[in-house]
Amino acid sequence: MSTKKVKVRFAPSPTGDLHVGNIRTALFDWAYARHTGGTFLFRIEDTDTTRVTDEYIQAAIDTLKWLGLNWDEGPEVGGDNGPYLQSQRLDIYAKWAQTFLDNKDAYHCYCSPDELEAVREAQRKANVAPGYNGHCRELTPEQIAAYKAEGRGAVVRMRMPEGTTTFTDEIRGDVTFDHAFVPDFVLVRADGSPLYTLAVAVDDVLMKVTHVLRGEDLLSSTPRQIRVYQAMGVAPEDYPVFAHLPFVMGQDNAKLSKRNGEVSIAWYRQAGYLPEAICNYLALLGWSPGDDRENITMAELCELFTVEKVHSSPARFDMKKLEAINGDKIRALTIDEFLSWSLPFLKDAGIITGTDSEIALVKSALPLIQERIVTLSEVPAMLAFLFTKNFAVDEASAPKIADAESKKILKRALSDLTPLASWDHASIEAALRASLIEEMGLKPRIAFTALRIAATGSTISPPLFESMELLGKEVCLERIAGAISL
RNA sequence: GGCCCCGUCGUCUAGCGGCCUAGGACUCUGGCUUCUCAAGUCAGCUACGAGGGUUCGAAUCCCUUCGGGGCUACCA
Structure with a gap:
């Protein structure tokens, strides 16, 4: 290769939303430019006026920005070699x-x-x-x-x-x-x-x-x-x-297309995938750093990416692995980062409107679910029990606390929790363990499942005592009482 | 059909002649942990497409074959 300064270009023809294959190419272009300290140029190939639309062009620009693949020359930022739309x-x-x-x-x-x-x-x-x-x-x-x-x-x-x-x-x-x-x-x-x-x-x-x-x-x-x-x-x-x-292919061994899986990056965005996760996963499709590292940051990608390490054979897109990486990336988020990523999903789902007190509650609940989700779109369902105005136990779980044994557990819990002075998860747990486990001799699994259903409405929830703390004493007692009379 | 590209576990990959009875990750299965679900952790399953060479020695080099993909537009 020559010694002149590297300039790499990404030049899509936006005849639809940018898809996984396009983005993998953009990612490699970008990473190579950054790796070499060169220039990343973004050009729109819209010579096919019957298929390219302004909306798709704008969507392509937005997608690249969202992913963090910033360009040095191209639409919006300009440059010495423009214009960067071929139609101009x-x-x-x-x-x-x-x-x-x-x-x-x-x-x-x-x-x-x-x-x-x-x-x-x-x-x-x-x-x-x-x-x-x-x-x-x-x-x-x-x-x-x-x-x-x-x-x-x-x-x-x-x-x-x-x-x-x-x-x-x-x-x-x-x-x-x-x-x-x-x-x-x-x-x-x-x-x-x-x-x-x-x-x-x-x-x-x-x-x-x-x-x-x-x-x-x-x-x-x-x-x-x-x-x-x-x-x-x-x-x-x-x-x-x-x-x-090399190509990124779908499950059926054909070039990735709408027929075999979700290909539009816009879809992944609204499904709750992090840009870093998408890029990390895509980077591993057709390239590897050479060692066993798989969890890499954008900075590491720029540092490590070389064309020599790119494969010549095609790779199949595997949603499961993307999910695994997305889960890893979510777990690596700080609470403030996690909060800002989650808020739009909570608002869109109608769980919160965005008041300060709601946000404060979300922020304290986020650590409880951080290791329990794979995509951000799961956040609303996980936290809904904290905000719902008309609480109801879900249909599948209701029968599990309808028996006499469960009623007994809930009654005992109610009477022991009512006088509790400090409503923090440690106190709640101590009180419950003393009465339900030690005195009544119940298995924790049995006792706490009944309470979990009563308090959160489901057999699956974030950790019970922490959830009860966040719910507040009044709401908890209310829900337990409600479950008893169910 | 023609031209071109490609071929290691189910998937993504490490491997560039001996370190390979082939390593890692995801998935899956089982165990541990445990208030559910997760997370974490341990273990297990499973691969060099096939056939010929070259070589003391081949996943690694060569040939053939089979398989997959792309292109073959007044699309990109």
Whole structure:
């Protein structure tokens, strides 16, 4: 690799919400830029105006920001090589297309889509390599005039010379393509708008990108990109370095898509996954630090990430492992961090409105559930019993405290708790253990389960005595009394 | 079909000729702990796709084969 300053770009085409695969690529791009102390450039490839929308562009920007993948050049932050939306660079592409035409590197092609499809169909039948047959490569002025008279539109097609293209992929080694399988490709549509094949190459050169790390689906488009560099007069040593990242696949072994799992990062965000967890997990898909470390921070990723350690084989997305990592990250949060992540979920669920007293109660309850949840979306259900106005024991648990034995336990607990002077979890536990366990000789599991159901409404809850403390004496006694008369 | 890429436990991976009767993590199973659920902890299950070479020695190198994936657009 050259010694010039590294510039890596992430250039999605936002035809939908950014998904797991996109983000894994963005993450590697970002990490590599940070690792090398280089520049991270973010560019929007919106040359397909029929599929890219402003909302998706904005969503992509928001997602990257939410994940903490900050960029040095691109939308919102600007830079010396903008604009960073390809739709705002149309004049640049038009100029280069004209240059290619002038130099005979490209030519106008008047074939209609139907004619091209017919050719491809014939090629399939004849079992030969499909692709443009060069029909319009050497048109005479008379032929061109005739086509124009017919009212035909023309696309601009790049002339692919005979020979081969070999480039070094940093992950896969040398890769060679015979031009017999790289047909002349379209640079500009009949309506004058540029295609990816033109824009991507022009922009990478003009924006001085040094490293192209992207999905392996683009591997076979690389010779076309290199052809454009040649036509632009770029010296081979100035071509960007290519590295094609392995796919992230779904359960069914196909490229991850909506059919096999949740792929939109927006979905993970609202399902209560932490950006750090998503990035940590995704970093492990196709890359590893080389040792047995798996829980890594963003800072460590930047420090450790190298293209050499990236795999060449595809990885399957495993939700279970993401969940495990998310749980780890939640447990590693400080209470204040945990609080600020949780509040939106509690508000959205209608558990709290956000008053100071509610927040204070949430904050003291959070330590009790921190090691009990895997996603933030579980917080509301875990804490609902502390805030509910119309308390009721859940249906599955109610029968478990309907028997005489349970009533006895609850009555005894009520009478022993009522005179209790200090309502803290240690005192509550001491009182209950003395009466229920020692005096009545009950098994803790039996005695405390009955109380748990009465106080929290469920057989599953945060630790009982701490929960009772937070609930307050009045509410607890009320609920126990209520359970007795159930 | 053609071209290209890929192939270690169920999954993510370590491994770059001897340290491998293949290590870690997630999942799963069982134990411990225990006021529930978790967390924690201990143990167990399970892998070098196959076949040929090269070599004293191969998961590691070569070939073939099989399998998977991508591309084959006036999408990116």
